[in-house]
Every structure is written in C-alpha cells, then in structure tokens.
Amino acid sequence: MTTSTEAAVNQDSTGADRKGFAAREANGRPHTEVAAFRNVSKDFGSVRAVHGSTFTLHPGETVAFLGPNGAGKSTSIDMLLGLKDPSAGQVTLFGGTPRQAIMGGRVGVMLQSGGLLPEVTVRELVGFACKVHPRGYAVDDVLKTAQILDLADRRVDKLSGGQEQRVRFALATAGDSDLIVLDEPTTGMDVTARQAFWSVMKAQADAGRTILFATHYLEEADAIADRVLVMHKGRLIADGTAAEIKARAGQRRISFDLHPQDGGDASTLNALPGITALDVSGHTVRISTSDADATMAAVYRAGLYPRGLEVTGVGLEQAFITITAEATAAEGN
Amino acid sequence: MSSLIRLEVLRVLRNRRYLFFTVFFPAMMFFFYATSFKNQTFDGISYKTYYMVSMATFGTLSASLNTAMRISLERKSGWTRQLRLTALPGWAYVASKVIAAGVVTLPSVLVVFGLGAVEGVHFPASTWLGMGLAVWAGGFVFAAAGVALGYAAAPDTVQPITMVAMMAMAFLGGSWFPVTGGLKSVGQYTPVYLYNELAKYPVDGVSVGASQVIGLAAYLAVFAALAAWLYQRDRKTV
Numbered sequence: 001m002t003t004s005t006e007a008a009v010n011q012d013s014t015g016a017d018r019k020g021f022a023a024r025e026a027n028g029r030p031h032t033e034v035a036a037f038r039n040v041s042k043d044f045g046s047v048r049a050v051h052g053s054t055f056t057l058h059p060g061e062t063v064a065f066l067g068p069n070g071a072g073k074s075t076s077i078d079m080l081l082g083l084k085d086p087s088a089g090q091v092t093l094f095g096g097t098p099r100q101a102i103m104g105g106r107v108g109v110m111l112q113s114g115g116l117l118p119e120v121t122v123r124e125l126v127g128f129a130c131k132v133h134p135r136g137y138a139v140d141d142v143l144k145t146a147q148i149l150d151l152a153d154r155r156v157d158k159l160s161g162g163q164e165q166r167v168r169f170a171l172a173t174a175g176d177s178d179l180i181v182l183d184e185p186t187t188g189m190d191v192t193a194r195q196a197f198w199s200v201m202k203a204q205a206d207a208g209r210t211i212l213f214a215t216h217y218l219e220e221a222d223a224i225a226d227r228v229l230v231m232h233k234g235r236l237i238a239d240g241t242a243a244e245i246k247a248r249a250g251q252r253r254i255s256f257d258l259h260p261q262d263g264g265d266a267s268t269l270n271a272l273p274g275i276t277a278l279d280v281s282g283h284t285v286r287i288s289t290s291d292a293d294a295t296m297a298a299v300y301r302a303g304l305y306p307r308g309l310e311v312t313g314v315g316l317e318q319a320f321i322t323i324t325a326e327a328t329a330a331e332g333n
Numbered sequence: 334m335s336s337l338i339r340l341e342v343l344r345v346l347r348n349r350r351y352l353f354f355t356v357f358f359p360a361m362m363f364f365f366y367a368t369s370f371k372n373q374t375f376d377g378i379s380y381k382t383y384y385m386v387s388m389a390t391f392g393t394l395s396a397s398l399n400t401a402m403r404i405s406l407e408r409k410s411g412w413t414r415q416l417r418l419t420a421l422p423g424w425a426y427v428a429s430k431v432i433a434a435g436v437v438t439l440p441s442v443l444v445v446f447g448l449g450a451v452e453g454v455h456f457p458a459s460t461w462l463g464m465g466l467a468v469w470a471g472g473f474v475f476a477a478a479g480v481a482l483g484y485a486a487a488p489d490t491v492q493p494i495t496m497v498a499m500m501a502m503a504f505l506g507g508s509w510f511p512v513t514g515g516l517k518s519v520g521q522y523t524p525v526y527l528y529n530e531l532a533k534y535p536v537d538g539v540s541v542g543a544s545q546v547i548g549l550a551a552y553l554a555v556f557a558a559l560a561a562w563l564y565q566r567d568r569k570t571v
Binding site for chain 2: 107115116117118120129131133134
C-alpha cells in the first residue's frame with residue numbers, strides 16, 4: 001500500500017513510527033486516501049458556503065487550498081476536521097469520521113489565529129500537546145523542530161505574532177500525525193519568517209506526511225504545493241498542479257511600445273487574433289492573449305513595428321483571476 | 334486529561350486576580366471581622382466562627398465562578414476549538430475546569446481556617462474536617478454555575494455579570510453580615526445562604542434541615558443541567 005510514504009521516510013525520529021502508519025492501515029479499512037469530500041455542501045441559513053465539493057487527498061501530497069476570503073476554505077477545513085457537519089454529502093478522514101481520525105492522533109492542526117492558552121509557558125503548552133497526542137514526541141524535539149527552543153520558558157501571552165505562529169506550528173507537529181492541516185499559516189509573517197516557516201514545513205512533507213494548507217498567497221501555493229485546489233464562492237473550480245492551472249488559464253501577456261510613425265491604431269489592435277484584453281496608455285500597448293504566436297504574427301503582418309517587445313506567461317495570480325472570472329461568468333449564464 | 338487539569342491549576346495559581354479575590358480578600362475580611370466582633374455571638378455561634386465560614390465559602394464561590402470568565406475567554410480565543418482537535422474527549426475540557434476549581438478552592442479554605450485557629454476558634458478535629466469538606470463540596474454547585482455562565486456570556490460581559498452575581502449572592506446569602514427580617518425571607522432561598530448554612534452544620538448547636546440540603550442539591554442540578562445544555566449548544570455553533 002503506502003510504499004511511497006514509507007520509502008520517503010528516513011528520519012530516525014519518525015522511522016519507527018512510520019511503520020506504525022502501515023500497521024494502522026492494515027488494521028483499518030485499506031485505503032489510499034487521506035481525506036475525501038463527496039459532494040459536500042454547507043448552508044448557513046439561506047447562504048450556501050460550500051457547494052457540492054468533491055475531492056480526495058492522497059498520502060504524501062502537499063495541497064494548497066486557494067481562494068479569496070469568503071470562498072469557503074475555512075468552512076471546508078472545519079468540515080474536514082469535524083468542527084462543522086456538512087449539510088449534505090460525506091466527509092471522510094482516513095476512511096472514518098473526522099473525529100475518529102483526530103482521536104487516533106492522525107491529524108495535526110494549526111489554526112489561523114487564537115487557540116493559545118495564556119498564563120503558561122511555551123514549554124508547558126507544547127508539552128501538553130505532546131502528552132495528549134497518542135504518539136506524541138518529546139517536547140524538546142518538537143520545540144527544536146519548530147525553532148522555538150529559545151522561547152521555551154517564555155509566557156505564551158508575551159509572544160509576538162510571528163512567535164505565536166511558530167508555537168501554533170509546534171502544536172500541530174507535537175506528535176506523529178499523518179496529515180497536517182494549516183489554516184493560513186503565514187498570515188502576519190514577514191517574508192523572511194515565511195521562508196523559514198516553509199522550509200520547516202518542507203521537512204514535514206519530506207517525512208511523508210500529507211499537508212493541506214489554506215492560503216490566499218498565490219506565490220505560496222505556486223512554490224510549495226504539489227497540487228492546488230481553487231475555491232471560489234463556495235465552489236471548487238480548479239484542481240491540479242500550479243502549472244496545470246496556469247496552463248488552463250492559457251494566457252500570455254504581450255507588451256510593447258508603438259510609436260505613431262510606426263502605424264497602427266486601436267481598431268487594428270482590437271482586430272488581432274486571440275486577444276482577450278487590450279490596454280493602450282501613451283505609446284505603451286499591453287495585450288492579454290490566448291494565442292501569443294498568432295497575435296504577434298498578425299502584428300507583423302499588419303505592418304506594425306513594435307519596439308521593446310515582451311511576452312510573458314501569466315503567474316498563478318493572473319491564472320487565478322482568469323479562472324475565477326470564468327466561474328463567475330458561468331454562474332451568470 | 335490529568336495534564337489538562339495540571340495546566341488549569343497552574344494557570345489559576347499564577348493568576349493575580351485569583352490570589353486577590355480568592356485568597357487574600359476573604360482572609361483580610363475575616364481578620365477585620367474577627368477583630369471588630371471579638372467574642373460576641375450570633376444565633377448560638379461566635380461571630381468569629383460565623384465569619385470564618387462565610388469567608389471560606391466566599392473564597393470558594395469566587396474561585397468557582399471565576400471559571401465562567403476563563404471559559405468565556407477561551408471560547409473566544411479558540412482554545413476550546415484547538416482542544417477539539419486533540420485526542421482528548423469533548424467533555425474533558427469542562428471536567429478539567431470543574432476539577433481544577435475543586436483544587437484551587439482549597440488554599441482559600443485552608444488560609445481562612447488557619448487564621449480562624451490563630452484568632453482563637455476552637456473545634457475538635459472532626460468539626461474542622463466536616464466544615465472543610467462542606468465548604469469544598471458546596472463549591473461544586475458554583476463551579477457548575479460558572480461553567481453555565483461561561484458558555485452563556487461573551488467575554489466583554491462575563492466579568493461584570495460574574496461580579497454582580499457573586500456580590501448579590503454573597504450579600505443575600507449572609508456572607509457580609511447575618512441576614513434577618515425581610516432580607517432573610519428572600520435570602521434564605523438563595524444558593525449562597527444554603528451553602529453557608531450547610532458549611533456550619535458540624536458546629537455544635539447548629540442544625541441543618543433536610544430542606545436546605547435538598548435546596549442546595551436542586552441548585553446543583555439546575556446549574557449542571559444548564560451547563561450541559563449550553564455546552565452542547567456551543568459545540569454545534571463553533
């Protein structure tokens with residue numbers, strides 16, 4: 001079964017426990033899915049927060065849940081963790097209910113904010129998390145991994161925002177969990193802190209854990225995730241690698257300068273093939289196109305002389321805007 | 334579970350507010366009363382005994398109701414949510430709060446009783462033990478009330494509500510001075526009054542009616558049922 005998971009593990013701190021992973025799989029129903037949403041919807045009164053969502057998480061994946069605020073990410077994560085019940089459809093974690101998976105210590109969770117206890121030290125709080133985890137690690141190891149050994153004796157209520165995030169991360173990694181769920185983990189971190197955070201997280205993924213994180217930082221989804229789930233207005237509108245999603249948007253951006261003596265006007269430009277958006281400001285022309293080759297060939301055929309030509313692929317951000325715009329348009333029809 | 338209780342107890346003991354209202358304030362008030370009333374008696378018992386018991390119950394009341402503020406704040410901060418994502422059973426949170434309340438009420442009882450002994454209150458060991466047990470056990474009535482209040486009120490309102498409830502109940506319950514006349518006709522049905530009465534039962538010449546025991550048990554049942562209901566409601570909405 002999960003040979004890739006076992007093969008990926010060579011850290012001595014987790015090696016013995018990962019064999020336990022296989023054993024747990026053998027004892028339970030055999031499955032190759034970490035989590036599954038089957039046609040899951042969630043209504044709050046007359047508002048539908050999540051609309052017929054279906055997806056499966058596989059062992060070892062690092063998955064980004066991407067979407068703007070109000071897209072349904074947090075509601076989906078709450079249902080995944082059993083904090084909210086779906087109005088319709090079925091949610092399973094490791095083949096059972098979310099609660100069973102959590103009781104079995106298979107899930108580590110890092111909440112977006114809050115969730116910390118005042119009046120205790122970092123060591124006491126993390127030590128507590130280690131103790132209640134069915135396969136908890138030694139508290140010093142967890143503090144070391146989260147790079148907060150130096151904060152161990154500080155009071156939790158006397159930490160800065162970035163330090164709090166690292167404590168939350170330590171709570172999520174206090175034991176040998178198979179899935180780590182992070183809800184907007186880098187909110188409020190500066191660039192350096194974010195990079196440090198993801199390098200620590202990467203080690204967790206390399207140890208064979210499945211990771212699901214919600215984010216609205218597109219570059220994070222692009223750089224970290226093997227797979228991106230895009231949510232928009234409660235619907236799951238894209239599911240694939242970052243590259244696939246960018247390709248799906250299929251857009252290129254072309255920009256060049258066009259001087260009056262070189263000919264061309266707005267109507268010529270508007271008639272170009274493949275064009276989806278046109279912006280002319282002064283001499284600068286910016287075009288979005290679904291077929292950059294055809295667009296540029298037509299520019300030259302029309303006898304125009306573009307200067308300072310640049311053709312760029314769109315980032316995930318632009319792809320995201322395109323896909324969500326499509327989804328909104330489809331909804332309107 | 335035991336690690337959660339340990340954490341709770343540690344937190345309360347580190348809290349200055351707890352030290353003041355639960356340990357220092359009742360001890361100070363007892364000292365004040367004991368020096369003002371010297372050897373006068375009321376209703377067959379000395380004022381010193383009366384106030385020793387009243388202040389021990391007040392400290393316990395304060396520590397127990399303080400649970401409300403903690404629960405309310407921790408619901409808001411997301412700590413209860415974080416706990417639901419651990420392998421601890423759902424009831425462990427409330428259970429640990431009630432048990433921790435049972436632990437942190439002990440210092441106030443011991444300090445006030447100790448001061449009482451220094452001030453010349455004499456009892457056989459069995460009477461001391463009986464009173465201590467009654468004060469301690471009665472505290473759970475208010476721990477249940479604290480849990481209910483913690484799930485009912487938002488953090489910004491829970492503090493004034495708790496303070497007003499505590500002071501009103503202590504006033505009607507005769508903690509500050511013995512209630513008589515019209516005040517007694519109302520006060521004798523309030524939980525702190527019954528609690529104070531129960532706590533004095535081991536003293537010679539004091540009798541406690543079955544109706545008072547039943548009354549306090551009824552308060553416990555009502556508060557516990559309210560707490561259970563509000564807790565369930567909260568779990569559905571988090």
